[in-house]
Amino acid sequence: MTLSTQPYKGARDFYPEDKRKQKYMFNKLRQVVERYGYEEYDAPILEPLEIYLAKTGEEIVNEQTYVFEDRGGRKVVIRPEMTPTVSRMVAGKRQQLAYPLRWYSIPNLWRYERPQRGRLREHWQLNVDIFGVASTDAELEIIKLVSDIFSAFGADKDMYVINLNSRKLVDYMLNDYLGFDQAEAHAIAKLIDRLHKMETNEFIAKADTAVSAEHREKGSIEKLMTILSANSLKDLPKQLVEHDSSKELQALLDILHNNGITNAKFDVSLMRGFDYYTDIVFEVNDTHPENNRSMMGGGRYDGLVGLFGVDPVPTVGFGWGDVTLANFLDLHHLLPELGSETQLYAILVGDIKSQADDLISQLRAGGVNVAVDWSGRKIGDQIKSAEKKLIGHVIIIGENEISDNNYKIKNLKTGEEQSYDIQQIIDNFKTKQP
Amino acid sequence: MTLSTQPYKGARDFYPEDKRKQKYMFNKLRQVVERYGYEEYDAPILEPLEIYLAKTGEEIVNEQTYVFEDRGGRKVVIRPEMTPTVSRMVAGKRQQLAYPLRWYSIPNLWRYERPQRGRLREHWQLNVDIFGVASTDAELEIIKLVSDIFSAFGADKDMYVINLNSRKLVDYMLNDYLGFDQAEAHAIAKLIDRLHKMETNEFIAKADTAVSAEHREKGSIEKLMTILSANSLKDLPKQLVEHDSSKELQALLDILHNNGITNAKFDVSLMRGFDYYTDIVFEVNDTHPENNRSMMGGGRYDGLVGLFGVDPVPTVGFGWGDVTLANFLDLHHLLPELGSETQLYAILVGDIKSQADDLISQLRAGGVNVAVDWSGRKIGDQIKSAEKKLIGHVIIIGENEISDNNYKIKNLKTGEEQSYDIQQIIDNFKTKQP
Numbered sequence: 123m124t125l126s127t128q129p130y131k132g133a134r135d136f137y138p139e140d141k142r143k144q145k146y147m148f149n150k151l152r153q154v155v156e157r158y159g160y161e162e163y164d165a166p167i168l169e170p171l172e173i174y175l176a177k178t179g180e181e182i183v184n185e186q187t188y189v190f191e192d193r194g195g196r197k198v199v200i201r202p203e204m205t206p207t208v209s210r211m212v213a214g215k216r217q218q219l220a221y222p223l224r225w226y227s228i229p230n231l232w233r234y235e236r237p238q239r240g241r242l243r244e245h246w247q248l249n250v251d252i253f254g255v256a257s258t259d260a261e262l263e264i265i266k267l268v269s270d271i272f273s274a275f276g277a278d279k280d281m282y283v284i285n286l287n288s289r290k291l292v293d294y295m296l297n298d299y300l301g302f303d304q305a306e307a308h309a310i311a312k313l314i315d316r317l318h319k320m321e322t323n324e325f326i327a328k329a330d331t332a333v334s335a336e337h338r339e340k341g342s343i344e345k346l347m348t349i350l351s352a353n354s355l356k357d358l359p360k361q362l363v364e365h366d367s368s369k370e371l372q373a374l375l376d377i378l379h380n381n382g383i384t385n386a387k388f389d390v391s392l393m394r395g396f397d398y399y400t401d402i403v404f405e406v407n408d409t410h411p412e413n414n415r416s417m418m419g420g421g422r423y424d425g426l427v428g429l430f431g432v433d434p435v436p437t438v439g440f441g442w443g444d445v446t447l448a449n450f451l452d453l454h455h456l457l458p459e460l461g462s463e464t465q466l467y468a469i470l471v472g473d474i475k476s477q478a479d480d481l482i483s484q485l486r487a488g489g490v491n492v493a494v495d496w497s498g499r500k501i502g503d504q505i506k507s508a509e510k511k512l513i514g515h516v517i518i519i520g521e522n523e524i525s526d527n528n529y530k531i532k533n534l535k536t537g538e539e540q541s542y543d544i545q546q547i548i549d550n551f552k553t554k555q556p
Numbered sequence: 557m558t559l560s561t562q563p564y565k566g567a568r569d570f571y572p573e574d575k576r577k578q579k580y581m582f583n584k585l586r587q588v589v590e591r592y593g594y595e596e597y598d599a600p601i602l603e604p605l606e607i608y609l610a611k612t613g614e615e616i617v618n619e620q621t622y623v624f625e626d627r628g629g630r631k632v633v634i635r636p637e638m639t640p641t642v643s644r645m646v647a648g649k650r651q652q653l654a655y656p657l658r659w660y661s662i663p664n665l666w667r668y669e670r671p672q673r674g675r676l677r678e679h680w681q682l683n684v685d686i687f688g689v690a691s692t693d694a695e696l697e698i699i700k701l702v703s704d705i706f707s708a709f710g711a712d713k714d715m716y717v718i719n720l721n722s723r724k725l726v727d728y729m730l731n732d733y734l735g736f737d738q739a740e741a742h743a744i745a746k747l748i749d750r751l752h753k754m755e756t757n758e759f760i761a762k763a764d765t766a767v768s769a770e771h772r773e774k775g776s777i778e779k780l781m782t783i784l785s786a787n788s789l790k791d792l793p794k795q796l797v798e799h800d801s802s803k804e805l806q807a808l809l810d811i812l813h814n815n816g817i818t819n820a821k822f823d824v825s826l827m828r829g830f831d832y833y834t835d836i837v838f839e840v841n842d843t844h845p846e847n848n849r850s851m852m853g854g855g856r857y858d859g860l861v862g863l864f865g866v867d868p869v870p871t872v873g874f875g876w877g878d879v880t881l882a883n884f885l886d887l888h889h890l891l892p893e894l895g896s897e898t899q900l901y902a903i904l905v906g907d908i909k910s911q912a913d914d915l916i917s918q919l920r921a922g923g924v925n926v927a928v929d930w931s932g933r934k935i936g937d938q939i940k941s942a943e944k945k946l947i948g949h950v951i952i953i954g955e956n957e958i959s960d961n962n963y964k965i966k967n968l969k970t971g972e973e974q975s976y977d978i979q980q981i982i983d984n985f986k987t988k989q990p
Contacts, residue, residue, distance in 0.1 A: 124865035125607055127648030130632060133600030135645050138659065141596045156987075157920040159898040159927020161945075162575045166567030166678050167601060167664065168622075168634075173559055188602075190624035193668050198564060200602075200634075211569050214561030220944035224927060225572065230601065234627050244600050259909070259930040270920075381913075431558035464593040475693070479815075486591040486704075493593020493658060496693040510654035511595075553590075 132235075132243030139512070142460045144246070147447060148228055151248050154271045158263065160224040160250055165207045167230065171197040173206040176429055182395075186233045200232040204249040204441065205398065205426065212253055212437075213430030221254025221435070240415055240446050250420075251439030253427070258374050260438040261402050261422065262381075268406065268418070268440065269383050276456050282417070285389035286375065286404045289421070290367035292393070295349060299361055300342050306333045310346070315393035317350065355388045371402060398423040404440070410453045417450055418442035460512075465551045466531070467508035468494045469501055471520035478519045484544055489552030492517075509534050517547070566669075566677030573946070576894045578680070581881060582662055585682050588705045592697065594658040594684055599641045601664065605631040607640040610863055616829075620667045634666040638683040638875065639832065639860065646687055647864030655688025655869070674849055674880050684854075685873030687861070692808050694872040695836050695856065696815075699808075702840065702852070702874065703817045710890050716851070719823035720809065720838045723855070724801035726827070729783060733795055734776050740767045744780070749827035751784065789822045805836060832857040838874070844887045851884055852876035894946075899985045900965070901942035902928045903935055905954035912953045918978055923986030926951075943968050951981070 129135045136144060152162070174183050183189075188200040201207060204227060212219065227249045237243060250267065252260045265284060272282060292314075296307040309332035317325060329343045337343070345359075352358050355372050362368055371388065378386040394403045403421030408414060420440025428434030451457045466485070470478050478494070485492050493513065495504045501518070508516050518530045527543045542550065563569045570578060586596070608617050617623075622634040635641060638661060646653065661683045669675060684701065686694045699718060706716060726748075730741035743766035751759060763777045771777070779793075786792050789806050796802055805822065812820040828837045837855030842848060854874025862868030885891045900919070904912050912928070919926050927947065929938045935952070942950050952964045961977045976984065 125610070125644070125863055126604070127644050127864050129644075130600050130602045130604060131628075131630075133602060135600070135648070136598035137645065137649065138595035138597055141598050144598075145596065156897050156925050157923075159901070159925060159947075161572035161896060161898065162579065163572055164570035164575055164578075166564050166569070168564045168567060168666075168678070170560070170564060176559070188624075188626065190622075192622065194565075196565075210559070210561050210563075211571065214569070215571065220941040222927075222930060222941075232602075244602070255930050257930065263928070263930075266917075377910075429559055430561050462595060463590050464595065467593070476811075483700075489591075491590050491593060493656075494697070496656060496689050496691065496697075507654040507656075513593075 130243075132237035134242065134244065138462070139460075142463075143448070143457065144444065146457070146460055147444060147451070148246075148248075150274050151228065151271060151442075152226075154274050155226045155248070155250055155267065157270070158224065158267050160226040160252075163208070163211065163225050163227050164229065165204075165211060165227075167201055167232075168198045169201050169207055169210075171199050173210055174199060174202070182233070186235050188232050188234055201229065202231055202233050204229050204231065204247065205251075205423070205439065208249065208251055208439075209426040209437075210430055212435060213427045213432045216427070216432040216435070219253075222260075223253040224251075225253070226250045240413070240449055242445055246444040248418075248442040248444075249439065250442075251437055253435045253437050255438070256424075256436040258370060258402070260436070261374055261404075262377055264420065264438050264440060265378060265383065265386065265404060266381060268442075271442075275451060277450075277454060279383075279385045281409055281454050282385065282450070283407050283409060284378075284383065284386040284404060285392050285407060286371060286386060286402060287389055287392035288367045288371045288402050289399050290401050291362065291365060291371065292390075294365050294367060295362055299359070300337075300345060302333060302337065302342070306337070309333075311393055314350070314391050315395070317391045322347075350390055352388075352390050358390070367401070374402065394419055394421060398426050400424045402438075408446075408450050408453070410450075413446075413449050413453050415446070417446040462511050462513045463553075464491045464493045464511065464513045465515060465553070466490060466492045466547075467504070467511070467513045467516045468492055469504045469516055469518050470494070470496075470498070471501070471518060474519065474521055474524065477521075477524050481519060481524060481544065485547060485551075488544075488548035490548060491553060505532075505534070515551070564677075566671035568676065568678065572896070573894075576897075577882070577891065578878065580891070580894055581878060581885070582680075582682075584708050585662065585705060585876075586660075588708050589660045589682070589684055589701065591704070592658065592701050594660040594686075597642070597645065597659050597661050598663065599638075599645060599661075601635055601666075602632045603635050603641055603644075605633050607644055608633060608636070610640075616667070620669050622666050622668055635663065636665055636667050638663050638665065638681065639685075639857070639873065642683065642685055642873075643860040643871075644864055646869060647861045647866045650861070650866040650869070653687075656694075657687040658685075659687070660684045674847070674883055676879055680878040682852075682876040682878075683873065684876075685871055687869045687871050689872070690858075690870040692804060692836070694870070695808055695838075696811055698854065698872050698874060699812060699817065699820065699838060700815060702876075705876075709885060711884075711888060713817075713819045715843055715888050716819065716884070717841050717843060718812075718817065718820040718838060719826050719841060720805060720820060720836060721823055721826035722801045722805045722836050723833050724835055725796065725799060725805065726824075728799050728801060729796055733793070734771075734779060736767060736771070736776070740771070743767075745827055748784070748825050749829070751825045756781075784824055786822075786824050792824070801835070808836065828853055828855060832860050834858045836872075842880075842884050842887070844884070847880075847883050847887050849880070851880040896945050896947045897987075898925045898927045898945065898947045899949060899987070900924060900926045900981075901938070901945070901947045901950045902926055903938045903950055903952050904928070904930075904932070905935070905952060908953065908955055908958065911955075911958050915953060915958060915978065919981060919985075922978075922982030924982060925987060939966075939968070949985070 187202050192198050228246055230246050232244050296302050355368055399421040401422040405416045405419035408417055422438045424436045482492050516532050523529050528541050530541050532539045621636050626632050662680055664680050666678050730736050789802055833855040835856040839850045839853035842851055856872045858870045916926050950966050957963050962975050964975050966973045
């Protein structure tokens with residue numbers, strides 16, 4: 123029997139050139155979030171099914187999770203998202219933790235869905251959450267942090283838009299201003315979530331069937347369409363503009379603009395898929411026409427920690443997937459050329475393994491990453507191996523080189539050759555200590 | 557309903573203080589393996605069941621894996637080890653890759669077993685493999701690398717022993733020298749694997765029942781016991797000493813000793829659990845009496861890549877679990893005190909959020925990790941939060957401080973206070989760029 127070399131469908135193998143790209147992205151993410159004082163945590167990839175049933179959203183749990191029974195009869199899930207997990211962990215040490223609590227993680231997550239552009243069955247996701255801040259200082263910090271991540275990757279403000287909305291405002295609009303009952307409001311909210319995926323006529327037709335005859339007669343859907351055409355909070359009907367949730371969101375937008383985050387804007391149609399959000403929500407969209415889907419999103423969810431039997435904790439957080447981030451960086455040409463972490467490829471000439479090994483040990487002790495070609499092939503073939511591995515330089519080690527302490531080093535990019543003694547090699551090639 | 561805050565049984569939550577310890581360990585591991593020119597790869601945590609059926613070992617696959625059917629009817633496994641995966645990946649690009657190929661990964665692995673000291677259901681494991689080197693240059697490099705990892709953690713040679721054996725020598729001993737048939741040899745090998753877990757009498761009784769009456773009469777078990785009492789290759793019967801596999805292993809041990817790796821020694825009882833090893837195998841044991849189990853192990857497995865329908869590739873590799881490593885470092889007091897990555901905790905005095913934010917942005921842009929306490933609580937309470945988070949210093953920011961560009965910074969460990977301007981803070985606290 124011959125086994126297949128393909129990875130599991132919808133998931134990726136990371137060969138070193140792929141892993142290098144991922145590490146570049148994750149290192150930048152870590153660097154920025156740690157600048158803001160966030161600390162990394164992690165958790166098992168398996169979770170009990172229960173923690174998703176309450177708030178994750180039916181479609182995801184029933185149709186898109188990897189759920190199975192373990193050998194002890196427990197229903198377990200390969201996590202589809204990190205928010206229930208981090209809420210569980212905070213609840214577990216609710217009293218011992220010091221607030222504001224700033225946590226981040228870059229877990230891998232699994233969803234059973236048809237693989238497509240920007241959506242795979244396994245992806246990694248930066249999760250950043252601040253716990254214990256009830257004021258919009260939390261939203262402000264989080265959105266500044268998101269903006270700083272884009273800047274760290276070299277992105278300009280015209281490459282992406284930060285859309286904001288308020289669940290409280292949406293609830294007030296649907297329930298109080300438009301007067302929908304709970305079922306109508308729920309159906310309309312789900313429709314609005316898909317507003318940009320259909321024609322206006324189709325949307326109106328579907329909205330008409332989602333509400334009672336009374337609402338159709340008194341023009342509630344026309345009122346809704348007027349609201350959905352608003353480009354800023356000020357365009358909304360006066361009753362909505364004057365609602366507290368609207369004022370709070372406007373104040374946040376003003377501070378963001380004052381902080382130079384001019385690409386933050388109100389988007390009345392922004393709903394977010396999860397049931398646990400309670401107030402301001404946000405999403406970032408790539409402005410590139412080939413990638414015009416949501417890249418990342420988040421918001422305030424003040425109720426989730428409390429589900430675990432402790433006092434609730436006000437929380438703002440977001441998730442940012444590696445696939446959408448990589449697509450963004452690719453499309454905007456923001457990924458640098460990434461070579462191997464190995465600085466020198468050692469080519470041995472003659473029967474000098476033992477002496478060469480001493481030398482190479484010294485280089486490594488000095489902080490240089492050195493790979494040795496043990497094959498004894500022709501020098502040209504060994505150089506080709508180094509080139510294929512994207513290693514920057516080769517060092518030739520023979521009897522004369524060792525006795526003279528003078529080594530030829532060839533730059534494989536420029537073809538340039540230079541001679542150094544051991545100490546000079548260390549000074550020129552040593553890596554920074556982590 | 558109140559949800560439990562416990563993680564899934566046998567798996568661990570990593571709160572920031574736990575994650576910090578893991579990151580410390582993984583950074584050291586990465587640093588040393590990259591010194592030797594190894595490049596990081598990764599792969600999905602789910603694999604098709606087939607790739608484990610051939611060589612992983614019956615007990616692990618049948619009793620200890622997390623195996624389930626996905627929604628499309630495919631049998632999938634949460635990987636219990638990385639070796640079949642890395643073999644699959646090498647086979648997938650057999651022709652394009654440049655040899656010697658040096659790869660490493662630190663995947664999380666799952667086994668369904670009763671949690672106990674040193675064994676959990678989820679653990680991480682450094683996997684290091686060199687592909688394409690048929691000579692013992694590969695074993696030499698790999699064992700030197702293992703020894704360098706111990707040194708990087710500050711371990712002395714008397715804290716651990718590197719045991720080596722040879723599958724070829726064991727096969728020759730059981731099949732040719734002792735003349736056991738295949739079933740007998742298999743049973744005896746399994747017994748030897750558990751030699752140190754039973755009394756000598758029990759071992760002899762079990763060995764007696766595992767072989768034919770003829771073998772019992774002609775004293776094969778007595779011969780076996782003599783062999784098992786050997787402390788070095790030279791103690792073995794002459795016919796074994798002169799076997800090629802024995803000479804090769806002795807030559808490797810000699811070079812290791814010449815390289816200062818004086819704690820490497822022959823262990824005739826070393827079997828290793830996996831069926832895929834083909835030649836020299838090794839294991840490291842902690843010499844601490846409270847942790848006297850195998851910490852890590854590996855060996856040569858020249859046949860695994862070939863199972864995927866390509867030409868075989870000679871391979872030497874090892875796996876090293878994070879739980880056994882952490883136990884080792886704990887018992888030998890080799891873990892440093894690890895504080896937060898956040899360098900400054902900012903305490904705001906008065907209504908100065910906006911100006912404080914400007915200052916903090918400058919510090920972050922300069923490379924300092926700063927967390928802000930947005931609470932407005934008493935200064936003493938804010939300092940307590942910083943202490944709980946193991947942050948090194950607090951900075952007090954009020955109106956006067958900003959107008960004078962002069963900030964008091966308190967070292968939370970020593971209690972010492974010092975005043976700096978912005979540039980001095982940046983110079984003193986900025987992190988190294990990754």
